[in-house]
Structures are given as structure tokens and as C-alpha cells.
Amino acid sequence: MLWNPILLSLKLALITTIILFAISIPLSYWLSKSSSKLKPILEAIIALPLVLPPTVLGFYLLLAFSPQSSLGTWVHSWFGMDLLFSFPGLVIGSCLYSLPFMVQPLQSGFLSIPKSLMEAARLMDKDFFTVLFRVLLPNMKSAVLSGLILTFAHTMGEFGVVLMIGGNIPNQTKVASIAIYDEVESLNYALANQYAMILVALSFVTLLVVYTFNGGYFKQQSR
Amino acid sequence: MxxxxxxxxxxxxxxxxxxxxxxxxxxxxxxxxxxxxxxxxxxxxxxxxxxxxxxxxxxxxxxxxxxxxxxxxxxxxxxxxxxxxxxxxxxxxxxxxxxxxxxxxxxxxxxxxxxxxxxxxxxxxxxxxxxxxxxxxxxxxxxxxxxxxxxxxxxxxxxxxxxxxxxxxxxxxxxxxxxxxxxxxxxxxxxxxxxxxxxxxxxxxxxxxxxxxxxxSPFTPIKTKRCLAKLIKINASEDHSAFVFEFEGERIELKLPANLPIKWQIGDNIELPYG
The missing domain is CATH 3.40.50.300 (P-loop containing nucleotide triphosphate hydrolases)
Incomplete structure (x- = not known):
């Protein structure tokens, strides 16, 4: 019972990190290269979860995922499932909420690669995926690591969005942060403390990994 | 072209x-x-x-x-x-x-x-x-x-x-x-x-x-003729080796970096740009 919310949080964080990594590579690459007029608008939208109260994002997701909404109706008719108060809904909410934590380090990483490296690879007639996996990503390891760890850690600590769209369903949406809140509400402080200690330990280890590997993202941000 | x-x-x-x-x-x-x-x-x-x-x-x-x-x-x-x-x-x-x-x-x-x-x-x-x-x-x-x-x-x-x-x-x-x-x-x-x-x-x-x-370039004319010149002297310094050739009574000096793997020896006939 103690470990179920922790395992659910880990599962949510892992799936969210994998999905966001796949989405953020093309997105952050485009943001690092583009001079489009749409770029600042897109950057502002991506960064919104950094400044918005999680309950605001959660509120709009609640409306969007409800069975009465067109998205909720479409998902139900096509996939036979509801997004509200379900694990898939939590994954989508987490991806939106943690998007800037993956995109921004990766964008900084792509910007840190000298233009001449790309041009050298271009002259060697390498295709985009070869350049991405053999040249770009290996030379921005600290940015990739920062993105992965920050996204994972941020999703682990998610509360407001999960509470709004996931509720508190054991084994489905009752993640660690919700479990702490639930146990405190029930005045069960001992169990709440155990959950909290586990989250503190996990968060400390993840940040320790970032700093040990000389996290380029933090370093660049502090310059 | x-x-x-x-x-x-x-x-x-x-x-x-x-x-x-x-x-x-x-x-x-x-x-x-x-x-x-x-x-x-x-x-x-x-x-x-x-x-x-x-x-x-x-x-x-x-x-x-x-x-x-x-x-x-x-x-x-x-x-x-x-x-x-x-x-x-x-x-x-x-x-x-x-x-x-x-x-x-x-x-x-x-x-x-x-x-x-x-x-x-x-x-x-x-x-x-x-x-x-x-x-x-x-x-x-x-x-x-x-x-x-x-x-x-x-x-x-x-x-x-x-x-x-x-x-x-x-x-x-x-x-x-x-x-x-x-x-x-x-x-x-x-x-x-x-x-x-x-x-x-x-x-x-x-x-x-x-x-x-x-x-x-004054050192390598476009329409280069080639000649067989005889190596008569090598002046080696730390940076350069100066190879002195003789061709039809004329002396030609060629300076090259010392570390090039050149194995010419005095008396060898070497083909050189000429003219």
C-alpha cells in the first residue's frame, strides 16, 4: 500500500519523460534555429506552466477532458476511454505541465553547438538523423541530462494538475503527492511523513545527479 | 575548369x-x-x-x-x-x-x-x-x-x-x-x-x-616546364632544409620544411618545376 503511490508517480514520471523527450527534440531544434515571427508566441506558450498556478492549467484541462467537451467526446468514441480521472489523462496533463522543463534545456543545448559542426556534417552529406544522433545529442549531453532529470523530478512532485484532473483513485491517479495530501487530511501524519521522506530522497538524488554531471542547464542559466 | x-x-x-x-x-x-x-x-x-x-x-x-x-x-x-x-x-x-x-x-x-x-x-x-x-x-x-x-x-x-x-x-x-x-x-x-x-x-x-x-604566384608559374636537376648540396637547419640543385650550369635552391619525409640524397636527379 505504501509503495503503490510511489510506483505510480515513478511510472507517470518515466512515461512523461520519454514522451516529452521525443516531442521536445524536434520542437527545441526548430526553436533554436528558427527566426519565424511565430517563435516568441510558441516560446511563451511553452513557458506558461512555469508561471501559471497548476490549478489554472488543471482547471482548463478539466474542462477539455470532460465527457461533454468535444475532445472528451472524440477520445471516448475513438479510443473507448475517458481522459478525466484516468492515468492516460494524467500523462497528457503532465506532458503539458512539464513541457518547459524539457524544451528549454534542449533548446539551450542545440544553441550551444557551433554552427560550423552542423555545416561540416552537411558537407559530408549526412542525413538529419545521423547528424542528430552522432553529432548533436552526444555534444549536448549535459543539456539532455538536465532535460531528462528536471522533467522526471518535476513530474514526480506534481500536485495541482493531478488533483484537478486525476482526483484520488488508488492505483490509477493516486500519485505520491496526492497520497501525502490524503494522509494529512486523514490526520495520518506518520504515513504522510514516510511518503514525504521518500520524495525528498528521490528529489535530492535526481538533483545530485544533475550537479554531479556539471548540469549545463543550471550553469548556463546562472551566467 | x-x-x-x-x-x-x-x-x-x-x-x-x-x-x-x-x-x-x-x-x-x-x-x-x-x-x-x-x-x-x-x-x-x-x-x-x-x-x-x-x-x-x-x-x-x-x-x-x-x-x-x-x-x-x-x-x-x-x-x-x-x-x-x-x-x-x-x-x-x-x-x-x-x-x-x-x-x-x-x-x-x-x-x-x-x-x-x-x-x-x-x-x-x-x-x-x-x-x-x-x-x-x-x-x-x-x-x-x-x-x-x-x-x-x-x-x-x-x-x-x-x-x-x-x-x-x-x-x-x-x-x-x-x-x-x-x-x-x-x-x-x-x-x-x-x-x-x-x-x-x-x-x-x-x-x-x-x-x-x-x-x-611568383614561386610556381602556371605554365611550368619540368627539368631533371641534380641535387648537389643540402643545408639543413632546425626549421628548413635547403636543397641546392644544378641544371644546365644554373643553381636552383628549394627550401622545404625540415620535417617533411623527403629521402633525397646528394647526386640524385630530381624532377623540378622550371621556367
Whole structure:
């Protein structure tokens, strides 16, 4: 019972990190290269979860995922499932909420690669995926690591969005942060403390990994 | 024959900078390009390489059209078979010296990579990553990598700018030797006229995007006759070896970097450019 919310949080964080990594590579690459007029608008939208109260994002997701909404109706008719108060809904909410934590380090990483490296690879007639996996990503390891760890850690600590769209369903949406809140509400402080200690330990280890590997993202941000 | 007739303009902070060049070059030569900063030397190399596009004009090499604004032809940079030595060397930091050379090749040719590593005396750093090498060593790796691609054209953008004179002469020696071995056309951009005249067959001077002068290098005339000259004396110093030849009663002195693997001995008859 103690470990179920922790395992659910880990599962949510892992799936969210994998999905966001796949989405953020093309997105952050485009943001690092583009001079489009749409770029600042897109950057502002991506960064919104950094400044918005999680309950605001959660509120709009609640409306969007409800069975009465067109998205909720479409998902139900096509996939036979509801997004509200379900694990898939939590994954989508987490991806939106943690998007800037993956995109921004990766964008900084792509910007840190000298233009001449790309041009050298271009002259060697390498295709985009070869350049991405053999040249770009290996030379921005600290940015990739920062993105992965920050996204994972941020999703682990998610509360407001999960509470709004996931509720508190054991084994489905009752993640660690919700479990702490639930146990405190029930005045069960001992169990709440155990959950909290586990989250503190996990968060400390993840940040320790970032700093040990000389996290380029933090370093660049502090310059 | 390389035929180039291009125009390109850039909007500067206060004025419009315009480049207009019309040049022909024979294949297989070393073309030295010099001129003041902002003359358009690097831009010319980048346009030849396909990294930048002219506003209009055409570029032809050996009857192949690489760029033609009227028929909208623009061969991608990767299809031009060009080796480019960048000012910052552009070596891939995550790869070792050997991996950098192998990665550059479309068809892997470990024999050529081994040969280049041996010829350019890079055996000791074969498995070392570029950040651990000095500027001069990185320069050699960049040159070797460009040649490992078996390019038709080799473009070098200010390759000697950060090197001391001794190292510069050593690399010029390598360049000359590699040119003789692999017979490619080389475009060499440098501020250093002394270096250019040592290796170039032709010199091109640019200023403000225009050709101000184009001439054959005084040291390597275009219409070269060859003669068999007898080596009569070798004066070796720390940096250079001066080889003194005799041909039809005339003495010819040839200075080469000391570390080139030349095995000439006094009394040998060596074929030399003459005239």
C-alpha cells in the first residue's frame, strides 16, 4: 500500500519523460534555429506552466477532458476511454505541465553547438538523423541530462494538475503527492511523513545527479 | 575548369555590401585568396561550398552546373564533394581523431585514414578526442579529415591564423605534399601573403567583394616546364632544409620544411618545376 503511490508517480514520471523527450527534440531544434515571427508566441506558450498556478492549467484541462467537451467526446468514441480521472489523462496533463522543463534545456543545448559542426556534417552529406544522433545529442549531453532529470523530478512532485484532473483513485491517479495530501487530511501524519521522506530522497538524488554531471542547464542559466 | 560568375548583397548596419565576382580557374591548382577583412574571402568559399547562396549568377565545375540562378539549379552542399577546413576546425568533440576521419567518409576507407594518419604524423593521437589537442594538432586533424573525404575541391578558410610561423610552415609543407599526392583543387584563404605565395599556383586579391588583382604566384608559374636537376648540396637547419640543385650550369635552391619525409640524397636527379 505504501509503495503503490510511489510506483505510480515513478511510472507517470518515466512515461512523461520519454514522451516529452521525443516531442521536445524536434520542437527545441526548430526553436533554436528558427527566426519565424511565430517563435516568441510558441516560446511563451511553452513557458506558461512555469508561471501559471497548476490549478489554472488543471482547471482548463478539466474542462477539455470532460465527457461533454468535444475532445472528451472524440477520445471516448475513438479510443473507448475517458481522459478525466484516468492515468492516460494524467500523462497528457503532465506532458503539458512539464513541457518547459524539457524544451528549454534542449533548446539551450542545440544553441550551444557551433554552427560550423552542423555545416561540416552537411558537407559530408549526412542525413538529419545521423547528424542528430552522432553529432548533436552526444555534444549536448549535459543539456539532455538536465532535460531528462528536471522533467522526471518535476513530474514526480506534481500536485495541482493531478488533483484537478486525476482526483484520488488508488492505483490509477493516486500519485505520491496526492497520497501525502490524503494522509494529512486523514490526520495520518506518520504515513504522510514516510511518503514525504521518500520524495525528498528521490528529489535530492535526481538533483545530485544533475550537479554531479556539471548540469549545463543550471550553469548556463546562472551566467 | 571552374567557372564562377556571381553576385550577392548583404544589408549592413549602415550600407549595402555587394559582392560581384567573375573568375575562371583550372582544376588541380592551389588558388590563394587574400584581401582585407570584410573583402568577401570567406563568403566566396562558403558560396563555392554551397553553405551560402548567391543572389544570382552561376557556378560550374568541370562542365557540371552547381548553381544557376536562371534555371534554379543549386546542388546541395553535401553533393558537391567538397572538403572544408573551417577557421574553428569544426572537429566533432565526441569523436576521436580516427573516428572524425572515418565519419567524414561517405564510403569507409580505413586504408586512406591510416595513410593520412601516418603521413600527417598523427599516430600518437589516433584515439584521442580533439579537445585534448593543441591548435596546431587540431589543424592537422581538420586537414586530414577534409582529405579523407576524397574531395574534388578542398577549401581552407584562414587555416593558419592561430599558428606560429614554424608550425605554419610545417602545415604548408603538409598541404603541398598532400596536394601533390592527391591532385585536388585547393582554395586557400589567408591574410598571410607569405604563406599564400609559398604554396599557391594562382593568387586572387579581393576587396569589398570585388577582384582587385589576379595573378600567378611568383614561386610556381602556371605554365611550368619540368627539368631533371641534380641535387648537389643540402643545408639543413632546425626549421628548413635547403636543397641546392644544378641544371644546365644554373643553381636552383628549394627550401622545404625540415620535417617533411623527403629521402633525397646528394647526386640524385630530381624532377623540378622550371621556367
Amino acid at each position: 571552374i567557372k564562377l560568375d556571381i553576385e550577392k548583397s548583404f544589408k549592413g548596419t549602415s550600407s549595402l555590401w555587394e559582392m560581384a565576382l567573375s573568375c575562371n580557374w583550372d582544376l588541380g591548382r592551389i588558388i590563394g585568396i587574400s584581401g582585407p577583412s570584410g573583402a568577401g574571402k570567406s563568403t566566396l568559399l562558403r558560396i563555392i561550398a554551397g553553405l551560402e547562396q548567391p543572389d544570382q549568377g552561376h557556378i560550374m565545375i568541370d562542365n557540371q552546373v552547381w548553381y544557376d540562378s536562371t534555371s534554379s539549379i543549386n546542388t546541395p552542399a553535401g553533393k558537391r564533394n567538397i572538403g572544408f577546413v573551417f577557421q574553428d576546425y569544426a572537429l566533432f568533440p565526441n569523436m576521436t581523431v580516427q573516428q572524425n576521419l572515418l565519419f567524414a567518409q561517405k564510403v569507409k576507407d580505413i586504408r586512406l585514414v591510416n595513410e593520412l594518419i601516418e603521413v600527417m604524423e598523427m599516430e600518437a593521437w589516433r584515439d584521442i578526442k580533439p579537445q585534448l589537442l593543441s591548435g596546431g594538432q587540431q589543424q592537422r586533424v581538420a586537414l586530414a579529415r577534409a582529405i579523407a573525404m576524397k574531395p574534388d575541391l578542398l577549401l581552407l578558410d584562414e587555416p593558419f591564423s592561430a599558428l606560429d610561423p614554424a608550425l605554419r610552415d610545417r602545415l604548408l609543407g603538409y598541404l603541398k605534399m598532400l596536394h601533390q599526392k592527391y591532385r585536388m583543387t585547393i582554395f586557400l584563404v589567408s591574410h598571410d601573403l607569405d604563406s599564400l605565395t609559398k604554396v599557391s599556383d594562382q593568387l586572387l586579391f579581393l576587396d569589398n567583394g570585388k577582384v582587385t588583382s589576379q595573378q600567378n
